[in-house]
Amino acid sequence: MAEPNRVLLAGCANLPRGDGDEDILLPALAEVGCKAEWIVWDDPAAPIADADLVVLRATWDYAPRRGEFLRWCESVPRLRNPAAVARWNTDKTYLAELADAGLTTVPTxxxxxxxxxxxxxxxxxxxxxxxxxxxxxxxxxxxxxxxxxxxxxxxxxxxxxxxxxxYQRDVDANGETACVFVAGSYSHAFVKGPMLTGAAMDGSGLFVSEKVHTARPDDAVRGFAETAMDTAATVLRLRREELLYARVDVVRGDDGDPMLLELELTEPSLGLSLAGDAAAARLAAAVRELLDG
Ligand SMILES: Nc1ncnc2c1ncn2[C@@H]1O[C@H](COP(=O)(O)OP(=O)(O)O)[C@@H](O)[C@H]1O
Ligand SMILES: [Mg+2]
CATH class of the missing domain: 3.30.1490 (Dna Ligase; domain 1)
Structure with missing residues (x-):
C-alpha cells in the first residue's frame, strides 16, 4: 500500500493544535490517505521538509511580526494558501484594491x-x-x-x-455572514455575532471570543460572495480554484446591500465544527486533489 501523504496544519505557540475547529478534519484527511499533524509555524524543529503540503490554519500570532511570518511562508516548499496570497491578504489595505476593482466594501x-x-x-x-x-x-x-x-x-x-x-449597525442586529469556499466553490456559511461589544478575549489571548451559529445566506449575500471571489481572483491573477480555502465576511450597509468586511485567505477559522463532516470531507477532497494534481 502507498505511504500516506504527510499534511501539516500550521498553528501557533499559544494554540499548537488550533482551537478545535479542525478536529473533524484530521479523520477526513485520513480517509483520503493523508496523515495530518499539527505544527507550530515558528518552531524550527517542525518537519516542513518532509511534508507534502503545509496548510495555514491557526497562525494567529503573526500580526506583530508579519515580516517574519511571510518569510517563513516563503520558505515552505508547498504552502496553502500560497505565500504570495498571504502577503497580499495579511494587510487589510487589500480592501482598497478590491473596491477599485468594483467590489462593494465597507468604506475604508x-x-x-x-x-x-x-x-x-x-x-x-x-x-x-x-x-x-x-x-x-x-x-x-x-x-x-x-x-x-x-x-x-x-x-x-x-x-x-x-x-x-x-460602524455598520446591521452587525449589531444580524452579525456578519462568513461564506466559506473550498477550492473556489461555495461550501457553507456561518454567522458571527458583533465583536466590538466589550466581549472578553479567548484564553489564548489571540482572539475575542466569538458567538457563531450556522446560517444559510440569502441570495443577495450568496451572490455577493461569489462576486467577491471572482474579484479577488482577478486582482490576484489566479483562478478561484487555486485557493484551497477562502472566507468572505459579508455585512449589510444601512441600505441593506451586502458589502465586504473582510476577505480571509490566510488563516480563517472555517467553522468546520459547526458545518460538520460533509464540509470537512470537501476540504479533505480538495487537499487530495491538490496532492494528485
Ligand atoms: N466597520 C465595521 N462595522 C461593524 N463592525 C465592525 C467593523 N469593523 C470591524 N467590526 C467588528 O470587529 C470585528 C473584527 O474586525 P475585522 O475587520 O473582521 O478584523 P479581524 O477579524 O481581522 O480582527 C468584526 O468581526 C466585527 O464584529
Ligand atoms: Mg474578521
Missing part, C-alpha cells in the same frame, strides 16, 4: 503613520490594517474624536497603519 480610509483621517460622522471603527481576532479593533461613538485619536496614535507609535470605517 487607510491611515498611515503621520497622516490623519476624516472622521466619519456617525459611530466608527479604528483598527490595525494588519490584525486578526479583533485585536486592536475599537469602536467609537459619533464625535469621540479624542478617544479615536488616542487609539490611532497608539497604533501609529508601533509603526502600524490603521483603517477607519463607519
Amino acid at each position: 480610509q487607510v491611515v498611515a503613520p503621520g497622516s490623519v483621517p476624516e472622521w466619519p460622522s456617525g459611530e466608527f471603527v479604528v483598527k490595525p490594517s494588519v490584525g486578526a481576532g479583533s485585536r486592536g479593533a475599537r469602536r467609537f461613538a459619533a464625535g469621540d474624536v479624542a478617544g479615536a485619536r488616542e487609539h490611532l496614535a497608539g497604533l501609529h507609535a508601533d509603526g502600524r497603519s490603521a483603517l477607519v470605517q463607519p
Whole structure:
C-alpha cells in the first residue's frame, strides 16, 4: 500500500493544535490517505521538509511580526494558501484594491503613520490594517474624536497603519455572514455575532471570543460572495480554484446591500465544527486533489 501523504496544519505557540475547529478534519484527511499533524509555524524543529503540503490554519500570532511570518511562508516548499496570497491578504489595505476593482466594501480610509483621517460622522471603527481576532479593533461613538485619536496614535507609535470605517449597525442586529469556499466553490456559511461589544478575549489571548451559529445566506449575500471571489481572483491573477480555502465576511450597509468586511485567505477559522463532516470531507477532497494534481 502507498505511504500516506504527510499534511501539516500550521498553528501557533499559544494554540499548537488550533482551537478545535479542525478536529473533524484530521479523520477526513485520513480517509483520503493523508496523515495530518499539527505544527507550530515558528518552531524550527517542525518537519516542513518532509511534508507534502503545509496548510495555514491557526497562525494567529503573526500580526506583530508579519515580516517574519511571510518569510517563513516563503520558505515552505508547498504552502496553502500560497505565500504570495498571504502577503497580499495579511494587510487589510487589500480592501482598497478590491473596491477599485468594483467590489462593494465597507468604506475604508487607510491611515498611515503621520497622516490623519476624516472622521466619519456617525459611530466608527479604528483598527490595525494588519490584525486578526479583533485585536486592536475599537469602536467609537459619533464625535469621540479624542478617544479615536488616542487609539490611532497608539497604533501609529508601533509603526502600524490603521483603517477607519463607519460602524455598520446591521452587525449589531444580524452579525456578519462568513461564506466559506473550498477550492473556489461555495461550501457553507456561518454567522458571527458583533465583536466590538466589550466581549472578553479567548484564553489564548489571540482572539475575542466569538458567538457563531450556522446560517444559510440569502441570495443577495450568496451572490455577493461569489462576486467577491471572482474579484479577488482577478486582482490576484489566479483562478478561484487555486485557493484551497477562502472566507468572505459579508455585512449589510444601512441600505441593506451586502458589502465586504473582510476577505480571509490566510488563516480563517472555517467553522468546520459547526458545518460538520460533509464540509470537512470537501476540504479533505480538495487537499487530495491538490496532492494528485
Ligand atoms: N466597520 C465595521 N462595522 C461593524 N463592525 C465592525 C467593523 N469593523 C470591524 N467590526 C467588528 O470587529 C470585528 C473584527 O474586525 P475585522 O475587520 O473582521 O478584523 P479581524 O477579524 O481581522 O480582527 C468584526 O468581526 C466585527 O464584529
Ligand atoms: Mg474578521
